[in-house]
Amino acid sequence: MQLDQFKFTGLQNFGPIQEKIFKIIYIAFQGQTNYEFQQAIEEAVQNAARYSVDGPYNANITIIIRRMAFDIAVSVYSETNAFDALAYRDRLQKLMLNPKYYDMDWGDYVADSTASSGFWYMLTGCNYIYLDADGQSITLVARTEGVNLNIEPTTKIGQLVPRFLIKKEGVIQ
Template structure:
């Protein structure tokens, strides 16, 4: 297992750090620009919702790479966020026959409502947030990096999990 850790302050520093991250992950090839976009979205959210503000956010990234999987955790002390309520709102979409089989882009139309979160769900096999919303972990199997992506709500919502007291549900 390979573990890489990065710490930086403010979103601007991420541009320098991201070059190292993507080089460590993908080398000279970029097999999955969507996974890279998901990481970028998670980092911008960590900075945007930081209690210190976007330019002073203290962000930590930890990457675990095994022979079969990649998981990337992004942490920042953020403003309060009700993760359970958000996931429950997303689960309601699964019970609506008019919505569940839509692509998320058709559902959100031209708004930016949760756009970054949908990008993350599209690019990952699953993701989980800690109960207070200060850390998100994006997980993908290496053999699915080149998979056909789905944007269908019914396939994406179940990928959103929550970690509470060390248990992922």
């Protein structure tokens, strides 16, 4: 496993670090650009800054990248306002179980509701994500080689919601 870590203060300082991170990801995907995964990372960092207790310009953000044999995991940490990740996941699971929404594209759902698109972009760009139960960190995971590498890209609510996991007391659920 290879490990890279980046620390910065304020969303305005993400640009130079973003370039370094995207180079690491490019290498992990054997010289292929994975735009969806990059967008997922951008969304995670923007959320870390936006919901930081210190505000977006003073948010202390840490990004840790773990490159393993068959996948890559990018964790984004920031002290944020409290967020009940379990309740949010439950809400998305109820949405998924509604036959009206199961096969709906998340973009169509967001267009007709007050829901934000950030989590949907993250779910679209990853094989799975796991969010700390109180919202202080998120980890985005994508396969880089091996079995199931070419998971069919989807924006369907019923296929994306199961990719959203919660980490509580060290256990991913």
